[in-house]
Structure formats: C-alpha cells, structure tokens
Amino acid sequence: MSNNKVIQVEGLTKMFGDFAAVNAITFEVEKGEIFGFLGANGAGKTTAMKMLIGISNPTSGKATVAGFDVYTHPEEIKKNIGYMSQKFALYDDLTVKENIAFFGGIYGLSRKRIKEKSAVLIEELGLEKVANKLVGALPLGWKQKLSFSVSLLHDPKIVFLDEPTGGVDPITRRQFWEMIYKAANQGTTVFVTTHYMDEAEYCDRVSIMVHGKIEALDTPKMLKKQFKVENMNDVFLKLARG
C-alpha cells in the first residue's frame, strides 16, 4: 500500500443473519486527514468502526488500518490507534495524573515516558492546579480535552473520535477542534463518527452512511454544492429522507 493511505477499505461487509449492517463499503483515508464518518442512528457507523479498530470480524471485504490487516493483525491495529468517546472516556474516580499514568501504562509506555508526557500534557492543557484532583470533579469540557490528549499518549497513527463534542459549550468546543487541527497537522489521522452535522463541517472529507451503505463521500464544500444546500444538516436530510 502507499504510505499515505492509513485506512483502506474495500467492499467491507458485516452481516447479522440476513441483515447487512454494513453493506460493501469502500473508502480510503489519508495521513493527517480529518475524516468525518456520518450516518443516522442505526445506519451502521458503530458496526463499521468496530471492524476498523479490530474488535469485530468482517463477514467479507478488505480493510487495512495503520498498515495492518483487520483479519490477521487486529492486535497491531489496537496498538497503533487512539480512541475517544463521550460515553467512555476517563475514570472519574482517578485523578488527572492517575488517569494519564493508567492509560500510559495500558498503551505500554515506560514510566519515564509517562512522566515526561504527563508533565507536557498537563502544562499544555493548563491543568497544573487540578492535576491531583479527581477527574469526576472537572467540568465536561476539560474532561473531553484531557480525554483527547490521553488518546494521543502513545503517538497513534490514527485517532478515532466517537461524537466528541456533544453538549460542550461553544468556546470549549472550538478549543477542542483546535486540538484536533493540531494533531492532524502533525500527521495524525483523525476519524470522527458523529451524527451532529456541525461537527461534520470541520472535517476535510465526510462520508454519509444510509442503511449500511456509503451514499456520499466528499469535502463538505463539494457535498453542499452537489446537493445545492447551505449546510451539512440539509445534505444529510436530503440523503436520509430521499
């Protein structure tokens, strides 16, 4: 494969009995790209993502993630990706420092490396004063920024974000997207699954899944042009409502 394609998917399919939850999807994502993976509830986003992160076996089709085959090297994939979701992020009952140390350990970083990373991360996020406080006591926006940084601890090639900014105040959201731009600028690929269309507007390219298939894939600008609408929400409504 060419070095620039960090995700390559061809005809990827997942059947549950007779039902094709993911129906022969094909796409590629480049190094440093912010890729939006959109779809309504039940369109197959989660099932597709589970296959990409190596925790669910496809029924058929091909996929490589970070250069590794999803069928034969799922464990290598897990070591080379980061994952952050609004639902599962950090441990509320551990402090900021403990969370960093815990996830650093899981990702196999040495103690020395964890200590270095921890110091840099706490300084960058301005968390010095709360470094020894329980994460549960932090405002949601801080938690999410910390959670994103933690998902990057092991310098993954790709980070998967599952509805990262829902419910966060608008200013914190912007800071969060600035962090995403920064990571992408440094060469980390960002794969965002969401059904919030305003998050989609930030992506370099987006794909929209409807009933298990990718029905559209382009830059937000081109999709808006193609469907002759003002925003991604209307693109989505046109596609999903037919």
Add this chain to the structure above:
Amino acid sequence: MGISVKHISKSYKNVKALQDISFEVKPGELFGLIGPDGAGKTTLFRILTTLLIANEGTATVAGFDVLHDYKSIRKHVGYMPGKFSLYQDLTIEENLEFFATIFGTTIEENYDLIKDIYVQIEPFKDRRAGKLSGGMKQKLALCCALIHKPKVLFLDEPTTGVDPVSRKEFWEMLKRLQEKDITILVSTPYMDEAALCDRIALIQDGEILQIDTPEAIVKHYPKQIYNVRANNMYQLINNLNAYKYNHSVYPFGEFIHYTDSREDFEPADLVAYLESKNLLHIEIEKTEATIEDTFMELAK
C-alpha cells in the same frame, strides 16, 4: 397562562447552579433555553415542575405558584426529562395507558392531541420501551407527557443523541403542538435549534446571558464577522491568534470566524499579513452572525 420566573437562585453545596434567573414565557409561546451541559437547564426544569425547591426567588407555571400550588402544577404540566424515564419493561401501549390512568384520563379522551405522533410508533405498540430506538423512545416520551392535555409542556433536551432526521421531525411536532395552545419550554445544547423557537434565553454557568427572539439576538451582534480559510487551517488559526488586531478567532466548520478590533478594517490587510506567513489559497468574505457567535461573544 405561561411561565413566570423571578429571581430564582439554587445552589448545591459550593456550586451555584442558578443565579438570579428571571424571565417570562407568554401563553402559547415556544420558548427555548439554550446552553451547554452544566449551564443549569435541568435544575431550572426541576424547580418549575415542582421536583426541587429553589433557595431564593419565586415562579409560577400556568398561574400556579411552584411552592404553594405544587399539586395543581403537577396536574397541568407535562414533563419530558432529559433522561429516558418511562418503564422499560412495559410496552409502548402499556406506558401510555399507565400515564393516562395516573392522570385520571384515557388514551381515547385526548387521542387527538397525540395522534400525529402516536401513529408513527403505533405499529410497534406491543414492543417494550426498553427495546425501542432513540427516535421512537423520544416520540413515546412525548406522547406520555401529553396524554393528560397539559397547559404547559417542559422538554429537557429532547433531541440530545437523536439523529438529524428525527430531530427535524421532532421540531415539526412541537410547532403543531404550539398551534393547540400549549405553552412549551424546551432546552437544548444545539445552537442551530434556537432559530426554531419564538424566543430564547442563552444560559451559561447558571446565568442568563441574553433573552430575545433568535432574529434580534443575531442582529445585535456587535461586529462584522468574516469567514476566513486557507490551505492549512491549523497554521491559519495560529496566525490569526497572533495577529495583533484580532477581536475574536473561532473555528467554524470549514471556515474560521474572524472579527477585527479596528473600525476601519480592510480585509486586504489581513490577506497580506497571512500571505507573509506563507499561507496559500486565502479566502476572506463577510458572513452573518449566528446564535453561536453571539453566545461566544457574550460568554467571552
């Protein structure tokens, strides 16, 4: 009768959840409470639905005082909490019957009010609530909140976690309910839904930032906003943040929303500056303020 809130404050231990909140919702109005998680929206809903007592201030709902006439309020309001709160082990039909019975009515008596919504979930009426999709749960919860024909309807983040198609349908349902003389107070963290309300209150950290119609709120935005983009967004953000004349710099989808601190700002000057920083394909054009721009300007 609408809702009247006067100087309501509420604290939990050290946290001031609501600070001196006052506003009026007119009868038949669709009023939106717009703010992020932790702004105090749910606390306010719980006070107005008599589930929580404020530390200070007074409020009336449908003409009844939240403290003294709490029993009357409970008869005349419908409340759809943010967290799905129906019985997961009861079917759609059983849940609806349960709520109708509690309020001393029957499904038939007020069927007109819920018909539009109920027909969409009726094919699944024997399915347990716990087995429904997010959009279907939301429709069932709305039916249950309406079955006793309330005068005032409280909807706490009804569209959170729901996809755009269901969200759009939900707002269309609210518009139709409004035509049936129901006063609606709805909260949402999504700024784009604000435009669908008659009037809105922007709320953050327990305080109301502004109350007005959505049109007036964006009209009063104090500056001209420019959409800016270039070949490298991260570098663009850094350069704009470092530009000494900036007033605000916010990523906004495929653009950066930029405002300048000078009265006589010339976009060409900014383009020249960005070019000197080696950015390419620079685009800059005027754009209209959104509710979200206003929110950020007020919260700054």
